[in-house]
Amino acid sequence: MPLALRLDDTSFSYGHGPPVLRDVDFEVDRGEFVAIAGPNGGGKTTLVRLVVRLEEPTSGRVEVFTRKIGYLPQRAQAGIDAPLTVRELVTAGRASRTRLFGPLAGADREAVRQSIDRVDLTPQADRRLATLSGGQQQRAFIAKALAAEPELLVLDEPTTGVDVEAQDAIAALLQRLRDELGMTVLYVSHEFGAVERFVERLVLVRGGIVFDGPPSALPGVWHDPSHTHA
Numbered sequence: 001m002p003l004a005l006r007l008d009d010t011s012f013s014y015g016h017g018p019p020v021l022r023d024v025d026f027e028v029d030r031g032e033f034v035a036i037a038g039p040n041g042g043g044k045t046t047l048v049r050l051v052v053r054l055e056e057p058t059s060g061r062v063e064v065f066t067r068k069i070g071y072l073p074q075r076a077q078a079g080i081d082a083p084l085t086v087r088e089l090v091t092a093g094r095a096s097r098t099r100l101f102g103p104l105a106g107a108d109r110e111a112v113r114q115s116i117d118r119v120d121l122t123p124q125a126d127r128r129l130a131t132l133s134g135g136q137q138q139r140a141f142i143a144k145a146l147a148a149e150p151e152l153l154v155l156d157e158p159t160t161g162v163d164v165e166a167q168d169a170i171a172a173l174l175q176r177l178r179d180e181l182g183m184t185v186l187y188v189s190h191e192f193g194a195v196e197r198f199v200e201r202l203v204l205v206r207g208g209i210v211f212d213g214p215p216s217a218l219p220g221v222w223h224d225p226s227h228t229h230a
């Protein structure tokens with residue numbers, strides 16, 4: 001399998017602060033679905049910000065072998081009170097790709113329609129985000145990330161604040177997208193239990209990578225939620 005991305009002996013500090021990630025070696029194949037979990041402040045967001053090139057490593061090397069990246073930042077739904085409809089939000093995601101080429105063409109409108117359909121929000125497409133449930137809002141933001149037709153999809157806690165059923169629905173949706181579109185998916189979730197049930201590969205981040213493998217290989221002590229939520 002060709003690589004989607006590689007971090008090689010990568011460390012990172014904010015400014016002159018202490019390292020928040022140390023000596024990270026991390027390789028992801030194309031088409032892999034990787035869940036990233038760990039305690040608050042463990043460095044999950046920092047890790048994915050390195051991957052999407054919003055941060056540069058303090059030492060080591062980060063290589064990402066595609067420029068088609070869809071990124072849903074943590075707490076993206078802040079600002080949800082803006083009077084945007086689902087379609088307008090998703091169109092904005094598409095525009096990040098088409099900006100250089102002028103107004104949206106028919107193919108772009110079709111991509112927007114398809115992204116909304118993939119997350120099952122077609123009936124809500126012209127409703128304002130503020131009138132949707134939390135889980136529906138999250139799906140709208142996932143559609144926004146999908147609209148640019150990414151090869152690598154990076155989602156930072158897309159299920160915060162939604163119930164277990166909605167979390168499962170979003171997890172199933174992401175797996176389907178991976179299978180149908182062959183995308184590489186990095187999925188950060190502090191809801192460790194939800195993740196454990198469906199992923200093949202789990203990465204635990206706590207100042208570095210402290211576990212990388214199938215959830216079934218996780219040492220018993222890590223199953224204690226206090227270790228992942230801290």
Ligand SMILES: Nc1ncnc2c1ncn2[C@@H]1O[C@H](COP(=O)(O)OP(=O)(O)OP(=O)(O)O)[C@@H](O)[C@H]1O
Nearest residue numbers: 014020038039040041042043044045046047074190
């Ligand atoms: N912009 C910043 N400037 C300085 N320190 C930061 C900054 N962002 C994060 N940190 C620190 O870096 C460490 C890792 O933070 P990070 O946001 O990557 O953790 P996280 O695992 O995503 O946590 P959470 O589960 O709360 O989202 C924390 O100690 C945090 O306080």
Ligand SMILES: [Mg+2]
Nearest residue numbers: 044045046074
């Ligand atoms: Mg975070």
